[in-house]
Amino acid sequence: MSLQKFLNTCSPTALSILRIIVGFLYMQHGTAKLFHYPMSMGYHAPFTLIWFAGILETFGGALVLFGLFTRPAAFLLSGEMAIAYxxxxxxxxxxxxxxxxxxxxxxxxxxLYLSIVGGGPWSLDRLLRHKQ
Incomplete structure (x- = not known):
């Protein structure tokens, strides 16, 4: 098997791994804001901008992590990061x-990339799509 063929074969799995890792890392930003875990980012009063960011990061990150509603969740989170920047x-x-x-x-x-390509083969989106 040529290197190019091997890489093409691994590409969908690599996409899922990227999605899982990015979702996990992103969730940590939210849990730090909301639950002070794995570290505290200070107290943020409910219904403030940073509190809403924590909600998006925690629960949007979880959706991306598990690959559920990946495209819309990732699009929303991409926008959140653009605004934050x-x-x-x-x-x-x-x-x-x-x-x-x-x-x-x-x-x-x-x-933004995940909102275009979706969650890959290791996602709840794919599992639910095949059950229909």
Whole structure:
């Protein structure tokens, strides 16, 4: 088997692994805001902007992690990260490395990609689609 054929065969699985890892990492930002786990990001009063961000990150991250409603969830989260970048990081400096907004950019474009390609073969979306 050629390298190209092997990589083409592994591509759908790699997509699912990417989705799982990104969803898990994203959820941690939300649980840190809402539940102070695995670390505390300070107290955030209910119904504030950062509290809503924590809700999106925790539950949207879980949807992405499990591959359930992957496309709409990822699209929403991509938008959240774009807003976060331009509201919080970009005013500090133009360069993401300087303004510490690299994670927001990574998440934004990864979620945008997932909103286009879906959750891959290891997703609840695929499982539910095959049951119909």
């Amino acid at each position: 331009f509201k919080i990081f970009a005013p500090k400096d133009f360069w993401p490395l300087v303004n510490h907004g690299e994670a927001a950019v990574y998440f934004c474009f990864t979620f």
